[in-house]
Amino acid sequence: MAGATGQDTGQEGPGVYAEVRNWLLAPSWLTIAIFMLMPVLLMAIYSFLTKEFRGGVIWDFSVASYDQFFLDRGLFGDEPPQLQWAYLTIYARSITQAGVATLLCLVIGFPTAYFIATRPASTRTGWLLLVTIPYWVNLLIRTLSMKFLIRDTGPINEWLMAYGFLDTPIKMINTDFAVQLGLFYSYLPFMVLPIYAAVERYDFALTEAAADLYSDRWTTLRLVLLPTVAPGVIAGCILVFVPSLGAFLAPDLLGGAKNFMIGSLIEEQFKGQSGNWPFGATCAMVLLTMVLVAVFFYARQQAKSTRAGS
Amino acid sequence: MSTETPAKTGKVVDLKRYPGFAHLAFLCLLILYAPLLVVAVYSFNDSASITLWGGFSLRWYEEVFFGLEAAKFKTAAWNSLSIAVTAAIVSTCFATSAALGMLRTGAFRGRPLSFALISLPLMVPEIVTAVATLIFFNTIAFERGLGTILVAHIVFCIPFAYLPIAARLQGIPGIYEQAALDLYATRWEAFRLVLLPLMAPGVLSGFLLAFIVSLDDFIITNFVKGAGIETLPTAIYGAIKQGIKPNIMAISTLLLLFSILLVALSWQIGRMGTDGKKPAD
Numbered sequence: 001m002a003g004a005t006g007q008d009t010g011q012e013g014p015g016v017y018a019e020v021r022n023w024l025l026a027p028s029w030l031t032i033a034i035f036m037l038m039p040v041l042l043m044a045i046y047s048f049l050t051k052e053f054r055g056g057v058i059w060d061f062s063v064a065s066y067d068q069f070f071l072d073r074g075l076f077g078d079e080p081p082q083l084q085w086a087y088l089t090i091y092a093r094s095i096t097q098a099g100v101a102t103l104l105c106l107v108i109g110f111p112t113a114y115f116i117a118t119r120p121a122s123t124r125t126g127w128l129l130l131v132t133i134p135y136w137v138n139l140l141i142r143t144l145s146m147k148f149l150i151r152d153t154g155p156i157n158e159w160l161m162a163y164g165f166l167d168t169p170i171k172m173i174n175t176d177f178a179v180q181l182g183l184f185y186s187y188l189p190f191m192v193l194p195i196y197a198a199v200e201r202y203d204f205a206l207t208e209a210a211a212d213l214y215s216d217r218w219t220t221l222r223l224v225l226l227p228t229v230a231p232g233v234i235a236g237c238i239l240v241f242v243p244s245l246g247a248f249l250a251p252d253l254l255g256g257a258k259n260f261m262i263g264s265l266i267e268e269q270f271k272g273q274s275g276n277w278p279f280g281a282t283c284a285m286v287l288l289t290m291v292l293v294a295v296f297f298y299a300r301q302q303a304k305s306t307r308a309g310s
Numbered sequence: 311m312s313t314e315t316p317a318k319t320g321k322v323v324d325l326k327r328y329p330g331f332a333h334l335a336f337l338c339l340l341i342l343y344a345p346l347l348v349v350a351v352y353s354f355n356d357s358a359s360i361t362l363w364g365g366f367s368l369r370w371y372e373e374v375f376f377g378l379e380a381a382k383f384k385t386a387a388w389n390s391l392s393i394a395v396t397a398a399i400v401s402t403c404f405a406t407s408a409a410l411g412m413l414r415t416g417a418f419r420g421r422p423l424s425f426a427l428i429s430l431p432l433m434v435p436e437i438v439t440a441v442a443t444l445i446f447f448n449t450i451a452f453e454r455g456l457g458t459i460l461v462a463h464i465v466f467c468i469p470f471a472y473l474p475i476a477a478r479l480q481g482i483p484g485i486y487e488q489a490a491l492d493l494y495a496t497r498w499e500a501f502r503l504v505l506l507p508l509m510a511p512g513v514l515s516g517f518l519l520a521f522i523v524s525l526d527d528f529i530i531t532n533f534v535k536g537a538g539i540e541t542l543p544t545a546i547y548g549a550i551k552q553g554i555k556p557n558i559m560a561i562s563t564l565l566l567l568f569s570i571l572l573v574a575l576s577w578q579i580g581r582m583g584t585d586g587k588k589p590a591d
Contacts, residue, residue: 018416
C-alpha cells in the first residue's frame with residue numbers, strides 16, 4: 001500500500017523538476033522535521049529530566065524515570081533494587097491484547113481478503129470499498145458503537161434475554177475480550193488490504209499444478225498459497241499489531257479500569273496534577289522503541305521480498 | 311485462465327474456492343457494520359431509555375440542533391470543520407509539491423530517506439506523537455489552542471494526502487510535461503496547465519482523505535488542545551464519560567453519514583480517468 005510510491009518507477013528520465021527538487025520537498029520536510037521529528041527527540045530528552053510537581057519538568061539530568069519503570073526499590077526507596085513488574089505487566093498485557101487482536105484479524109481477514117481477490121473484477125471493487133469504509137469512519141464513534149452493542153443492557157443482551165436465551169446478561173463489556181474485539185474492529189481493514197494485494201498477484205496456475213500433483217486444497221493452502229503470499233500476511237500483521245499496541249480508545253472505552261494498556265498509562269502521566277511528564281515520556285519511549293523494532297523488521301522483510309523478484 | 315478441473319467423481323470443482331471462506335467474509339462485513347447500523351437505528355428511538363424501542367422519532371436530532379448542549383456541539387463542529395478544511399488544504403499543497411519533488415526530479419540518493427520522513431507520521435504510534443507534540447509546544451511556551459491543533463493536524467495529514475497523489479502521479483508518463491517544456495512553457499506553466507489537470511483526481515482524493523483524517527482525530531487533538539477548546543470528537547468523548555445519551559447517538563450517526571459520503575466521493579474521484587484499468591505499477 002505505502003511501499004510502491006517511494007520506489008523508483010524505472011521509466012523516468014532526468015525529470016523536469018530536478019533543479020527545484022529541494023524547494024518542492026522543503027515544505028513537507030520542514031513541517032515534519034520541526035513538528036514531528038524534533039518533538040520526538042525532545043520527548044527522548046524529557047525522559048531523562050526531573051519531574052516537577054503539578055506537571056512539567058525541571059531541567060536536571062536524571063534517570064529516575066527509567067529507574068521507576070524498570071526497578072522496584074521498595075516503599076521508601078532504600079531496599080535493594082528488584083525488577084519492577086507493575087509497568088512491565090501493562091506492556092506485556094498490551095502485547096498480548098494486540099497479539100490476540102492481530103490473530104483475530106488474521107483468522108477473519110485472510111479468508112475475507114482471499115474471497116475478495118477471487119471475486120470477478122466487477123464485484124471486487126465493491127467488496128474492497130465495503131471493507132475500507134469503516135476504517136474512515138471516526139474511530140471514536142466506532143468504538144462507541146461497539147460499547148453500545150455489547151453493554152450489559154445493550155441490544156445483544158436485551159435481545160437474547162427478551163427471547164429467553166438468557167436469564168442474566170453475558171458480561172462482555174470491561175473484559176479482555178471486549179478490548180480484543182474493539183482492536184480487531186478498529187484495524188481489520190489494515191489486515192485485509194495487504195493480503196488482498198498479495199493474493200491478487202498470486203498465480204493460480206500454482207494451485208492447479210499442486211492439484212495435478214494430488215495435493216488437496218488445504219495442503220495447497222499450507223504449502224503453496226501461504227508461503228507465496230507471506231509478505232502480504234506479514235505486512236497485515238504489523239499494520240494491525242503496531243497501532244493496537246498503542247491504542248487508547250478501545251481499552252479506555254471497552255476495557256474499564258482493570259484492563260489498563262500502554263495508551264492509558266501514558267495518557268495518565270500527562271493529565272492533571274498527579275502527572276509525571278518525564279515518566280510519561282519514558283513510557284512513550286519504550287513503546288516507540290518496540291514499534292521501531294517491529295517496523296525495522298517489516299522494512300527488511302519488504303526489501304527482501306522486492307529483491308526476490310515479482 | 312480456468313481453474314476448474316474435473317475431479318474423479320466427474321463433478322466440477324473450483325480449486326480457488328475454500329469452503330467457509332465466503333461465510334467468514336460475510337461475517338467480517340457483519341462485524342464491521344452491525345455496531346454502526348445498531349447505533350444509527352437507535353438514534354431514531356423515541357424512548358428516553360436508550361435500549362428499549364419506543365417507536366420512530368427525530369427528537370434526538372432535534373435535541374442535537376436545538377437542545378441544551380446545541381451551542382457546545384455547534385462550536386465544536388465549527389472548530390472541527392475549520393481545522394479540517396485548513397489542514398487538508400495546507401497538507402494537500404505540501405504533499406502535491408512533495409510528490410513532484412519525489413517523482414519528477416529524476417533518481418536521487420536521498421529518495422528512500424525522504425520517503426521515510428514523509429511517512430514518519432504513519433509509523434509513529436498516535437499516542438507517542440500526541441505526547442511528543444504536547445511536550446514540544448510546552449517547551450517553546452506556545453499557548454495551546456486552535457493553532458496548536460491545526461499544526462499537529464497538518465503534520466499527520468501530509469502522508470495521507472501524499473499517498474494517493476503520488477500514486478496518481480506515478481501513473482502519468484513524463485512525456486507530457488516534457489512536451490510542454492519543448493513548446494516553451496515554463497516549469498510552472500507545465501505544472502499548472504498540463505500536470506495538475508492530469509493529477510487532479512489524485513489531488514482531490516488526497517485532499518478528501520486528509521480532511522477525513524483530520525476530522526476523525528481524537529488522541530492527538532485531546533493532548534494539544536487548550537483548556538475549553540473542543541473539536542467534535544473531544545466533545546463527544548467528554549459527553550460519553552457521563553454515559554451514552556441518545557443525542558450522542560444522533561451526532562454519531564450524522565458524523566458517520568458524513569464520513570461515508572466523503573469516502574465514497576474520494577473513491578469515485580480516485581477511479582476517475584483510470585477507466586477501471588489498473589494504474590501502472
